[in-house]
Amino acid sequence: MNYNNKFELPGSYKKWTWGLIVAGLLAVLYGFIVFHPFAHPVHAEGGSHGNVNGTRFWAVLLQNSVYWLLTANAAMFFICITTLAMGGWQVAMRRVPEAISSVVPVLGLITFIILLAIVLGGRTDIYHWLDPNLYVKGTGTFDKILNGKHGFLNPTFFLVWSAVSIILWILLGRKMRSLSLKSDETGPMDHAEAKRWIDVNFTYASYFIVFFGLSVASTVPWLWLMSIDPHWYSTMYSWYTFASTFVSGLSLIAIFVIFLKNRGQLEYVTEEHLHDIGKFMFAFSVFWAYLWFDQYMLIWYSNQPEETRYFIDRIGTATKTGPYYGIFFFNLVVNFMAPLLILMRKSSKRNWTIVTFVAVLIIFGHWIDFFQMIMPGTVGPNFELMPFEFGIACLFIGVIMWGVGGYLTKHSLVAKNHPFLKESMIHHT
Amino acid sequence: MSGIKKFVVGSFDDEVVLFPAVKNVRKAGYKIHDVYTPFPVHGLDHAMGLRETSIHTAGFIYAVMGTTTALTFISWVFTKDWPLNIGGKPHFALPAWIPITFELTVLFSAVGMVLTFCYLCQLSPFVKKHHFSARSTDDHFVMVIECTEKTNDSEVQSFLQSVGAKDINIQVAESGWWLGRYDKEQKLYREELGY
Numbered sequence: 001m002n003y004n005n006k007f008e009l010p011g012s013y014k015k016w017t018w019g020l021i022v023a024g025l026l027a028v029l030y031g032f033i034v035f036h037p038f039a040h041p042v043h044a045e046g047g048s049h050g051n052v053n054g055t056r057f058w059a060v061l062l063q064n065s066v067y068w069l070l071t072a073n074a075a076m077f078f079i080c081i082t083t084l085a086m087g088g089w090q091v092a093m094r095r096v097p098e099a100i101s102s103v104v105p106v107l108g109l110i111t112f113i114i115l116l117a118i119v120l121g122g123r124t125d126i127y128h129w130l131d132p133n134l135y136v137k138g139t140g141t142f143d144k145i146l147n148g149k150h151g152f153l154n155p156t157f158f159l160v161w162s163a164v165s166i167i168l169w170i171l172l173g174r175k176m177r178s179l180s181l182k183s184d185e186t187g188p189m190d191h192a193e194a195k196r197w198i199d200v201n202f203t204y205a206s207y208f209i210v211f212f213g214l215s216v217a218s219t220v221p222w223l224w225l226m227s228i229d230p231h232w233y234s235t236m237y238s239w240y241t242f243a244s245t246f247v248s249g250l251s252l253i254a255i256f257v258i259f260l261k262n263r264g265q266l267e268y269v270t271e272e273h274l275h276d277i278g279k280f281m282f283a284f285s286v287f288w289a290y291l292w293f294d295q296y297m298l299i300w301y302s303n304q305p306e307e308t309r310y311f312i313d314r315i316g317t318a319t320k321t322g323p324y325y326g327i328f329f330f331n332l333v334v335n336f337m338a339p340l341l342i343l344m345r346k347s348s349k350r351n352w353t354i355v356t357f358v359a360v361l362i363i364f365g366h367w368i369d370f371f372q373m374i375m376p377g378t379v380g381p382n383f384e385l386m387p388f389e390f391g392i393a394c395l396f397i398g399v400i401m402w403g404v405g406g407y408l409t410k411h412s413l414v415a416k417n418h419p420f421l422k423e424s425m426i427h428h429t
Numbered sequence: 430m431s432g433i434k435k436f437v438v439g440s441f442d443d444e445v446v447l448f449p450a451v452k453n454v455r456k457a458g459y460k461i462h463d464v465y466t467p468f469p470v471h472g473l474d475h476a477m478g479l480r481e482t483s484i485h486t487a488g489f490i491y492a493v494m495g496t497t498t499a500l501t502f503i504s505w506v507f508t509k510d511w512p513l514n515i516g517g518k519p520h521f522a523l524p525a526w527i528p529i530t531f532e533l534t535v536l537f538s539a540v541g542m543v544l545t546f547c548y549l550c551q552l553s554p555f556v557k558k559h560h561f562s563a564r565s566t567d568d569h570f571v572m573v574i575e576c577t578e579k580t581n582d583s584e585v586q587s588f589l590q591s592v593g594a595k596d597i598n599i600q601v602a603e604s605g606w607w608l609g610r611y612d613k614e615q616k617l618y619r620e621e622l623g624y
Binding site: 296301344345428 | 471472481485489516517519524525527528
C-alpha cells in the first residue's frame with residue numbers, strides 16, 4: 001500500500017526491450033544495404049517498378065512509424081476524453097496511458113524524419129503527388145485532378161502541417177502529464193484546490209481534443225496515408241484510421257496494466273477496471289467495423305470507377321481475385337469477429353488472460369490493417385510479409401517498451417493526490 | 430401460484446442500515462423472500478446472494494435468431510423468389526443486406542430480452558402480486574422473510590428490530606401471482622399487526 005515505492009523493471013523486460021530494438025536496427029541496416037532505399041525510384045502508378053525493394057523499405061517504415069505513433073498518441077486521447085467526461089474510474093491506472101503517451105516525442109521525431117526523407121527524397125513511388133511534372137499544364141503528364149488538389153497536397157504544406165501536428169501533440173501531451181506529475185509533489189488538495197486543478201486539466205484536455213479532431217480525425221490521415229492513392233478519396237478514411245489506432249491504443253494500455261498487475265503493482269486496479277477497459281476494446285472494435293463497413297458498402301453500392309479502384313487494388317473484382325484478398329478479410333476476422341465474440345461475455349472481459357490475448361490480437365490485427373492500407377498503393381502486388389516487415393515492427397515495439405519502462409520507473413505508479421482517486425478505488429461496474 | 434405463506438416484514442428507512450441487515454439476516458439462517466426498494470440499489474443483488482442473471486445469454490440467442498432470420502429471408506427473396514437486377518449487382522448482394530441484418534439482430538435481441546425480462550419478473554397486464562408495504566414505492570426498503578413451520582415469529586421480529594428495522598409486522602399472504610384485481614386480495618390473506 002505504499003504509493004511512493006518506485007517500480008523496478010524486471011530484467012526480462014529490459015532484455016526484451018533491447019533485444020527488440022537491436023533486432024529492429026538490424027532489420028533497418030539490412031534494408032539499407034540490400035534494398036537500395038536511396039536509389040532513384042522508377043514510378044508509374046499501377047505500372048512496373050524498377051526498384052520494388054526500395055519502395056518496400058520506405059512503405060514499411062511509413063506503415064510502422066505512423067501506426068505506432070498514432071497508437072501511442074491514442075493513449076493521451078484516452079486521458080483527455082476521460083478528463084472531459086469527468087471520469088473517475090480510470091484514475092487508479094492513469095499513469096499507464098501517461099507512460100505510453102510519453103513515447104510520442106520519440107516516435108513523432110522518427111515519423112517526421114521518415115516523412116522528411118520520403119518527401120524531400122522525391123519518393124514518387126510512395127506519394128505519387130510529389131511528381132512536379134503532374135502540375136505542368138499542356139504536357140502529357142499533366143494531371144487535372146491532382147492539380148486541383150495541389151493547394152493541399154504539396155511538400156510545403158505536408159511538412160509544415162505534419163510538424164505542427166506532431167509538435168502540438170507533444171506539447172499538449174506534456175502539459176497533461178506534467179499537471180498529473182506535479183500533483184504528486186504538491187500534496188493532498190482541498191476542495192477549492194482540487195476544483196481549480198480539475199479545471200486546468202479540463203482546459204488543456206479540451207485543447208488536445210480539438211486539435212486531435214483537426215489532426216488525427218481529419219487532416220493527418222489524409223496527408224500521411226490517403227494521399228498514397230491521391231486520386232481516390234474517402235470521407236470515412238480519417239475516422240477509420242482514428243478508430244483503428246484508438247482501439248490499438250486501448251489494447252496497449254490493457255497490456256501494460258496487466259503487466260504491472262502481474263508484477264504486483266497497481267494495487268487499486270481490480271477486475272472492475274479491467275472490465276471497463278474490456279468494454280472500451282469491445283466497443284471500439286465494433287466502431288472500427290462500422291466504419292470499415294460504411295466505407296466498403298458505400299463504395300460498393302455506388303460503384304464509381306474512381307472510388308472502386310481502392311478495393312480493386314486490394315480484393316480484386318468478381319472475376320479476378322486481388323493480391324490482398326486474404327489479408328483484407330483476415331483483417332475483418334481478427335479486428336471485428338474475434339473481439340466481438342471473445343469479449344462479448346462479462347466473464348471474459350474480467351479475465352486477465354483473455355483480455356491480454358485479445359489485446360495482442362487487436363494490436364497485431366490493426367498493424368495488418370495499416371499494412372493493407374499502405375502497401376497496395378506503393379509496392380502493389382509485390383508485397384511481402386517477411387522478417388524485414390516484422391523486424392521494423394520490433395524496432396517500434398522496442399522503442400515503446402523503452403519509453404514506457406522509463407516513465408514507469410521514474411514516477412509513482414499511482415496518481416495519489418488526484419481528487420478522483422477514491423472514486424476509482426471503490427469503482428464497481 | 431405457490432400458495433398462502435406466512436412472512437415477517439421489516440421496513441428500513443436507510444439503505445446504509447439495509448446492507449448489514451441483509452448480511453446478518455442471511456448469516457442467521459433466515460430465508461429472505463425478497464427485498465423491495467424504491468429505487469435500484471447497487472450491489473444489493475450481490476448482498477442477497479442472488480445468482481447472475483442469464484438474460485444476456487437469452488439476448489445473444491435472440492440476436493443470432495434475428496441474424497439468421499434476416500439473412501435466410503433476404504437471400505431467399507433476392508435469389509430464389511423474386512430476383513431483381515438492381516444496378517447490375519449480383520443477386521446475392523451481401524453488403525446491401527448487412528444494415529437490415531443488423532437491424533433485425535438488434536430488434537430480435539431487444540424485443541426478446543424485454544419479453545424475457547417481463548416473464549422472469551412476472552410482469553404483465555392483469556397479473557397481480559401481493560404488496561407487502563405500500564411505502565416500498567416511496568421511502569422504505571422492505572425486507573420480507575419467509576417463515577416455515579419451524580420459524581419462531583417473535584424471534585425473527587426481535588432479530589429484525591435488532592438489525593435496525595423501523596416497522597415490523599407479520600403478514601399471511603399469497604406468495605405468487607394471480608390474475609384479477611387487487612380488491613379481491615382481501616380474501617387471499619389476512620393481516621396481523623406486529624408488536
